[in-house]
Each structure stands twice: as structure tokens, then as C-alpha cells.
Amino acid sequence: MALDFKMYNQNAGSFRPRAGGTSRFGGVGTGSSRFSGRPSGPSRFGGGSRFGGGRSGGRGGRSIDVSRYINKGAVQEVTAAFVPEHKFSDFMVEPALKANIIEKGYDLPTPIQDKAIPVILKGSDIVGMANTGTGKTAAFLIPLINKVLLNKDEQILIMAPTRELAIQIYDELATFGKGLGFGGAVCVGGAPISKQLRELRFFNNFIIGTPGRLKDLIERRALNLAKFQTVVLDEADRMLDMGFINDIKTILSKMVPDRHTLFFSATLSREIEGLIKDFLKNPVFISVKTQDISKNIEQDVVHIPSASVKMNILHDLLTKVEFEKVLIFGKTKHGVEKIMDSLKALGHSSVSIHGDKNQTQRERALNDFKANRAKVLVATDVAARGLDISDISHVINYDIPTTHEDYIHRIGRTGRGNKKGKALTFIG
Numbered sequence: 194m195a196l197d198f199k200m201y202n203q204n205a206g207s208f209r210p211r212a213g214g215t216s217r218f219g220g221v222g223t224g225s226s227r228f229s230g231r232p233s234g235p236s237r238f239g240g241g242s243r244f245g246g247g248r249s250g251g252r253g254g255r256s257i258d259v260s261r262y263i264n265k266g267a268v269q270e271v272t273a274a275f276v277p278e279h280k281f282s283d284f285m286v287e288p289a290l291k292a293n294i295i296e297k298g299y300d301l302p303t304p305i306q307d308k309a310i311p312v313i314l315k316g317s318d319i320v321g322m323a324n325t326g327t328g329k330t331a332a333f334l335i336p337l338i339n340k341v342l343l344n345k346d347e348q349i350l351i352m353a354p355t356r357e358l359a360i361q362i363y364d365e366l367a368t369f370g371k372g373l374g375f376g377g378a379v380c381v382g383g384a385p386i387s388k389q390l391r392e393l394r395f396f397n398n399f400i401i402g403t404p405g406r407l408k409d410l411i412e413r414r415a416l417n418l419a420k421f422q423t424v425v426l427d428e429a430d431r432m433l434d435m436g437f438i439n440d441i442k443t444i445l446s447k448m449v450p451d452r453h454t455l456f457f458s459a460t461l462s463r464e465i466e467g468l469i470k471d472f473l474k475n476p477v478f479i480s481v482k483t484q485d486i487s488k489n490i491e492q493d494v495v496h497i498p499s500a501s502v503k504m505n506i507l508h509d510l511l512t513k514v515e516f517e518k519v520l521i522f523g524k525t526k527h528g529v530e531k532i533m534d535s536l537k538a539l540g541h542s543s544v545s546i547h548g549d550k551n552q553t554q555r556e557r558a559l560n561d562f563k564a565n566r567a568k569v570l571v572a573t574d575v576a577a578r579g580l581d582i583s584d585i586s587h588v589i590n591y592d593i594p595t596t597h598e599d600y601i602h603r604i605g606r607t608g609r610g611n612k613k614g615k616a617l618t619f620i621g
Contacts, residue, residue: 277301277302277303277304277307278307279302279307279310279311280300280301280302281294281295281299281300281301281302282295282300284310284311284314284335284336285314286314286335286336286338286339287339287342287343289342289372289373290335290338290339290342290369290373293368293369293370293371293372293373294335294369297368297369299331302328302332303327303328303332303481304323304327304481305321305323305327305328305329305332305479305481306328306329306331306332306335308479308481309321309329309332309333309336309479310332310335310336312477312479313332313333313336313337313455314336314339316453317475317476317477318453318454318455318456318473318474318475318476318477319454319455319456319476319477319478319479320456320457320458320469320473320476320477320478320479321333321455321456321457321458321479321480321481322457322458322459322461322478322479322480322481323457323459323480323481327481329427329457330361330362330365330427331365331369333351333425333427333455333457334362334365334366334369335369337349337399337423337425337455338366338369338370338373338375340423341375341398341399342373342375345374345375345398346420347398347422347423348396348397348398348399348400348420348421348422348423349398349399349400349421349422349423349424349425350400350402350407350418350421350423350424350425350444350448351399351400351401351402351424351425351427352402352403352404352407352424352425352426352427352432352441352444353401353402353403353427353428353432354403354404354427354428354431354432354434354435354437355403355431355575356381356382356383356384356403356552356555357555357559357575357580358427358428359379359380359381359401359402359403360379360381360401361580361581362401362427363377363379363401366399366401375398375399376395376396376397376398376399377397377398377399377400377401378392378393378397378399378400378401379401379402380392380393380400380401380402380403380406380407380410380416381402381403381406381552382403382405382406383550383551383552383555384551384552386406386409386410389406389410389415390410390413390415393410393415393416400416400421404432404437404440404441404444405437405440407440407444408440408443408444411443411444411447417447418444418447418448419447419448419449420449421448421449421452422448422449422451422452422453423452423453423454423455424445424448424452424453424454424455425455425456425457426441426454426455426456426457426458426468427457428457428458428459429441429456429457429458429465429468430458430459430460430461430462430465431459431602433462433464433465434598438464438468441468442468442471445472454472454473454474454476456468456469456473456476460598489608489609489611489612489613489614490604490605490607490608490613490614490615490616491613491614491615491616492604492615492616492618493615493616493617493618494617494618494619494620495510495617495618495619495620496620496621497619497620497621498621499621500621503591503619503621504532504535504539506619507521507532507536507589507591507619508536508539508541510589510617511536511541511568511569515586515587516568516586516587517568517584517586517587518562518565518568518582518584518585518586518587519568519569519570519585519586519587519588519589520569520570520572520582520585520587520588520589520606520607521569521570521571521572521588521589521591522571522572522573522574522588522589522590522591522592522594522603523571523572523573523591523592524573524592524593524595525573525592526547526548526549526573528592529545529546529547529571529572529573530545530547532545532571532591533545533569533571536569536571541568541569542566542567542568542569543567543568543569543570543571544557544558544561544562544567544569544570544571545558545570545571545572546558546559546570546571546572546573546575547572547573547575548573548575558570559580562582563582571591574594574595574599574602574603580606581609582606583609583612584612585606585607585609585614586607586614586615587607587614587615587616587617588603588604588606588607588614588615588616588617589616589617589618589619590603590604590616590617590618590619591619592619593618593619593620600618603616604616
């Protein structure tokens with residue numbers, strides 16, 4: 194069958210991964226481990242002190258007009274290359290941390306890193322507006338690790354909307370914190386709470402978690418935020434979309450009023466402006482947000498003449514050589530499983546993630562996809578944020594996303610960095 198491709202039109206733009214429960218730097222998964230990869234037992238980031246997803250909610254985004262999403266072969270405007278004011282070697286951070294940064298291969302910061310790191314090092318509250326994939330995780334982790342190195346009693350809370358993003362942040366922290374002698378824990382839903390309760394018996398410099406699980410741990414009196422003086426809200430807009438606003442307010446109310454607050458968001462809604470007003474003090478606003486959709490992403494639609502041939506069309510696409518690593522989005526958990534089962538029956542190596550999968554299952558699926566043991570990952574919108582897989586060739590919206598914002602975050606999984614990507618949306 195010949196496929197009728199029409200372009201999907203919106204010029205709108207487009208950083209790094211893992212999944213597990215509470216874990217230690219260097220571990221893989223839901224248990225505790227060391228940087229060396231040992232699978233169990235409490236440990237430290239190289240020795241000193243201990244280091245050891247979300248709910249669905251309201252949908253506040255704009256609805257989609259399909260005609261806006263066609264952008265194929267668009268004229269590429271020439272823009273001046275970004276020239277940072279700093280090199281990573283210029284930042285006033287401890288030598289051991291700087292050595293880890295250099296070992297990681299970092300030389301020149303991205304725009305959000307260039308502007309945010311010096312401000313955070315000074316101790317100012319910050320509102321950072323940046324697209325996904327711009328390096329904002331390192332933008333807040335580097336100065337906060339430096340804060341811990343200067344004061345080993347410092348405790349920092351980082352909130353993220355999904356399990357995947359929380360664990361991705363933890364993995365970045367493990368790399369930057371290797372051998373620096375501090376510790377932390379990951380506290381996310383979908384992973385055994387018993388392991389997290391054990392981790393919280395020890396002192397942790399960093400706690401990274403999703404709002405729902407953090408609130409649960411506070412209510413169990415396993416997590417006391419009275420001495421936490423720094424908090425990061427990462428992807429705050431997504432947390433509000435997922436219905437976490439009351440949990441966030443409850444959690445922030447448990448911290449000392451005179452705290453250091455870092456706030457990162459891709460959008461600035463009225464609710465987010467309210468949070469900023471209530472919980473930040475004279476914040477420095479930094480915006481490096483450009484277009485919503487990267488010019489590296491070619492967008493198109495695939496017209497589906499009838500539901501009966503939809504899977505056949507998907508199968509035909511996946512047999513093409515250019516479809517090397519494909520992320521497919523479905524609307525429901527049941528639908529995602531059905532898509533995956535159908536693709537497996539047609540001979541395509543496929544895995545799935547959605548809200549009914551436990552953390553171990555989600556981690557296994559993501560690892561198989563990253564390691565190319567599976568060519569296709571089928572997911573609900575739980576995967577639209579927090580996944581940083583650099584070589585996804587195609588994103589396919591098998592089911593049309595609910596909002597324009599969901600569309601942007603879905604297709605932002607391809608075309609990352611300087612790589613080209615393609616996004617296709619099935620419409621009938």
C-alpha cells in the first residue's frame with residue numbers, strides 16, 4: 194500500500210538516562226550499590242558520607258490543530274553560534290569536582306549552564322526557563338555538589354515529575370560525584386518503599402524523588418525536611434500538569450523558610466507564577482528557551498484510511514532501513530501493550546513502558562531499548578519527559594496526543610543534540 198505522507202507544520206525546539214528504585218551511585222536498578230557496580234549494601238560515593246513516577250492528573254494544555262504540525266524541508270535560518278562566557282574550567286568549584294567534570298568530557302557549557310551555574314554558586318534563587326535537552330540537569334547539579342563539598346551537613350531535595358527523570362538525575366549525580374565522599378537516595382513510586390525506608394535511616398546529602406512518594410515518606414515520618422536548606426523543582430510545569438501542585442506545596446511547607454530554591458520549567462503558566470511568588474525570594478530569571486521544536490526534527494503525518502490497516506502501515510514503516518530506533522506513543526496502557534504484542538507477532542523486537550509496569554519492568558525495557566536489544570519502545574506519555582536516549586531515529590504518534598504540549602515533548606525524544614530525527618503522526 195502506498196503511504197500518503199503529508200507534513201505535520203509547526204516551527205517550534207528540542208540532554209541524558211535510567212530507571213530504578215532507591216539506589217547508590219554506580220548501581221543499576223532498585224537495590225543499593227557502589228560506583229564500581231556492586232549490587233547491594235549501603236555505600237558512599239567514593240567514601241565519606243552516605244549517598245545513597247508520577248501520577249496522572251489534569252491536562253491543562255492547548256488542544257491540537259493537525260495542520261500546525263507540518264514541517265518538512267523547512268528553510269533553515271542561519272543563526273549565530275552560541276559563544277559561552279565561561280569554560281567549565283572557569284567555574285569556581287572545588288578541584289575534585291572540576292576533575293570529574295573534565296573526565297566527563299565537558300569543556301564548554303550550554304547556554305543554561307553558562308548562565309545558571311554562576312548564579313547558583315552565589316546562592317541566589319533562580320527561575321530557569323529552558324527546553325528539554327539543554328543540559329539543565331548539570332546546570333543545577335554542579336553548583337549544588339560544590340555546596341555539599343563545602344559543607345558536608347548540607348541536605349538538598351530535588352523533585353522531578355517522573356521516576357525516569359528522577360533516576361536520570363541520580364545517574365548524572367553519580368558521575369559528577371564519583372569519589373567525592375557524599376551520598377543520597379532516590380525515592381520514587383513504583384519501586385519497593387521498604388528499600389527507600391532503609392536508605393532514609395542514614396544521612397543523605399541529596400534526596401531525589403517524585404512528589405507523591407516524597408509526601409508518602411514524609412507522612413510515614415521517614416523523611417524529615419526540617420534541615421533541608423536547598424530544593425530543586427525540575428520540570429515544574431510537568432509536575433503541575435500531572436496534578437502534583439498540592440503535594441509540592443505540602444513538601445515545600447516542611448522545609449525551612451529561608452532556603453535556596455531552584456525552579457526549572459519549560460513554560461510559565463499562571464499556576465507556576467503563583468508558586469514562584471509564594472516560595473522564591475527575589476529569584477534571578479534566566480531564559481534560554483528558543484523554539485519549542487528543534488529544527489533537527491522533520492515532522493510529517495501519515496493518513497490512515499481505516500483502523501483495520503493501521504498496524505499494517507506501522508509494520509511497513511518499521512521494515513524500512515532508516516527506522517533504526519523507534520519510539521511509538523499510544524494513548525492508553527492497554528493500547529500500548531496491544532501495540533507491542535502486535536509488533537512482536539510481526540517480528541519486530543519491541544518493549545513497552547507505562548504506568549502499570551513496576552520499576553524493575555520499566556528499567557529492563559529501557560535498558561533493552563538503549564542497548565539496541567529492542568528496536569522499538571512503545572510507551573504512554575509517561576515516557577515523553579525524562580527520557581534521554583540520544584539516537585532515536587523516529588518518534589511515531591500511533592495515537593494522536595491530547596495537547597500540543599504533549600506533542601512537543603513526545604517528538605523532542607528524537608533529533609537531540611546535533612542529530613537529525615523524524616516525527617510521524619498517524620491521523621485518520
